[in-house]
Amino acid sequence: MSYKREVFVSVDVETSGPIPGEYSLLSIGACDVDDESRTFACEIKPLNRNADPKALEVTGLSLDELDRMGLTPEDAMKRLREWLGGLVSADDLLVFVGFNAPFDWSFVNYYFHRFVGANPFGFSALDIKAYYMGATGCRWADTRSSRIAAEVHPTSRGNHKALDDAMYQAELFRLIRRRAGTKE
Template sequence: MMQFQGWVERAAGADGVPVFVGLNAPFDWSFINYYFHYLLKSNPFGFAALDIKALYMGATESSWAGTRSSQMAAWLHPKSEGNHEALDDAQYPVELFRLIRAIRPFQQR
């Protein structure tokens, strides 16, 4: 977890704010949060997460039932897929996230 925390801090940079992004982020974040607090007494992501499923809902006006990864894939046409291999399963939601962001570019404020 110390290595993970170091990576998060390096990736965010000195002026950045780490954001936990996940496909069903509330589920994944709860495990990450538990182990950061259990082992290091703090979580570099704080108490928030950005959920890819919710982002997809907003970007496509989908129903919650339409946010299963297979339904997102049918609409977004990612090149990768989740196949229960650790690296692939980590990269797949990143691709979905990028494809969703491309639907409606977000303005920085």
């Protein structure tokens, strides 16, 4: 039986609120988990003015500035799709990796389907929190990034900048994978 080569892509997003459609995807950062020199980042024009003030405070992003400087959602998703296509051949499998992947994946999935018609990641994602819980047998409460970092000792830190966070997540994933003895 032959297996497809799996290309793990760490993805982080910053948004204006908790759910896609009602709130906007504001920035995307992504990197190849096993080759962090291969990165993608962009900021996106908001769909509307809906925003949770706390979400904007955390990201430091401005809807007004993104209206002026951001890519259209369609252009952003086309560029991300093109970048992802450069990571894989037709026989490879893209794997979306995220820290609290259901949140990030929901926005990426919504935007891919709405603006370019299909999600190159398919309908699933690998959640680092769940992976860590499975690898260590810890409790769900012990899957916060600060607790994981205290155990695996990454050299980087998250800062709510999408690309920086994607790279931090990639490091966490590699360290957990190594600790679990998972084949790389």
